[in-house]
Amino acid sequence: MVLPVALLLLATAHFLDYTTFLLMIGRHGLEAELNPLAVFIIERTGLLGLTVAKASAVLLAGASAMIIIRRRRTLAGVVLGFGIAIGMLGAFSNVLTI
DSSP states (O other), X not given: OHHHHHHHHHHHHHHHHHHHHHXXXXXXXXXXXXXXXXXXXXXXXXXXXXXXXXXXXXXXXXXXXXXXXXXXXXXXXXXXHHHHHHHHHHHHHHHHHO
16 A cells, blocks of 8 residues: 555655746746756757656656565665655745745
8 A cells, every 4th residue: 555655645746846847937937947957858858858757757766666666665665755755855946936
């Protein structure tokens, strides 16, 4: 039961990061974004590229945890916990800017 909840939290954290990012750049422009990788991606590929990159990162983290959990539960928890924390940190920093 823990894995589905953690996967849901991972997706939710990154959805919040993404939606607050959209609000932030709508109000303050791309220069308000603190993540240089996100700026690089959006400048070169636009919003679609950033959306694909973000979704891919979430899918990679979730799939990795699902594979790892069979043999290394703690490592899978670290992967998911790190992914959740990164998403929430991004959302939090965006909200502070908004």
